[in-house]
Amino acid sequence: MFLYMGSKNNPSFLGSAWNLWLNRRSSNSSQIESRSKESYYFIYNCEINELEYISSSILDVLGYTAEEFDLNKLFLSIHPDDLDYCNKCEYSSFQLRDRVFYKELFTYxxxxxxxxxxxxxxxxxxxxxxxxxxxxxxxxMFKNFVHHEKIDDYETxxxxxxxxxDKIKNRSINFSSKFKLTKREVEILDLINEGYQSKEISEILNVSYHTVRTHRKNIxxxxxxxxxxxxxxxNNV
Structure with a gap:
């Protein structure tokens, strides 16, 4: 299932189902409802292609009541200049979802x-x-949780x-490819993030202390x- 959001010149929305728009935070609605008034959330049902629930705080962010807002209004509200970028992001996430075991979907x-x-x-x-x-x-994928938070505008x-x-490792999985880190460098960075010192890392990975230091410099x-x-x-969220 892949969401096609069109382009600046063709803002149509095609495909057998809208793509997934979910949230990293807990599915406990009372926790999220108490968060900043500058955010809102909703649940997307992939099977029926509809939003099943929209938090009332959308009124404070977008000016719509939950009853006024729907999936079509969401997509039509995206800035035309951002459509291509959103498509690229969704395509990248689609590639991930297409190759992982279904239980791993909850991890990302x-x-x-x-x-x-x-x-x-x-x-x-x-x-x-x-x-x-x-x-x-x-x-x-059947149901997805999406969180929208208003942030400061930016020029670039x-x-x-x-x-x-990856919520378990608490790091971006596209970080290593962005900086061309090796598998070993990612392992060492993960261990550093967990609080291990170079000497401890050398023992865990069964490599010399000098090798760990070299990897640190390369990172x-x-x-x-x-x-x-x-x-x-x-690297981290």
Whole structure:
């Protein structure tokens, strides 16, 4: 199932089902309802291609009541200049979902930002995060949880805007490919993130202390970071 959102010149929405728009946060609605008034959430049912629930806080963000808002209005509200970017993000997430075992779908969070038109007619920047919360008996995505949060507008979108996040490891899985890190460098960065020192890492990975130090230097160089803390900030959510 892949969402086609059209393009700037052809803002049509095609496909057998809308793609998944989900959230990394807990499915406990009371927790999310108490969050900032600058955010709202909804559940998307892939099978019937509809939004089953929209939080009332959408009124504070977009100016619509939950009853006024639906899937079609959401897509038609996306800024025309952001359609191609959204398509690219969704295509990348689709490629991931197409190759992982269905139980792994619950592990990943997709995150990126775009502009939405409010009921008043002005555009605001939204950070969208989503994840699978239910699959059907065949392992296909069935229900998805989506969280939209209003963020500060920007002139240039960050190169780290699109993230596919492994919630168990608490890091972006597209981070390593972005900086061309090796598998070993990613392993070492994960261990550093867990609090291990170089000597401990050398014992865990059964490599020399000097090798670990070399990998650390390579990580700093490839990520253009002045410290491992900075590299971890680029790597983590």
């Amino acid at each position: 969070l997709i995150s990126y930002s775009f502009r939405l038109r409010t009921k008043a007619g002005n555009y605001i920047t939204i950070k969208q995060q989503y994840q699978t919360i239910e699959t059907d008996e065949c392992g296909r 979108r960050s190169e780290f805007d699109f993230q596919i996040i 700093l160089s490839k990520t253009e970071s002045s410290s491992l803390i900075e590299a971890l900030k680029k």
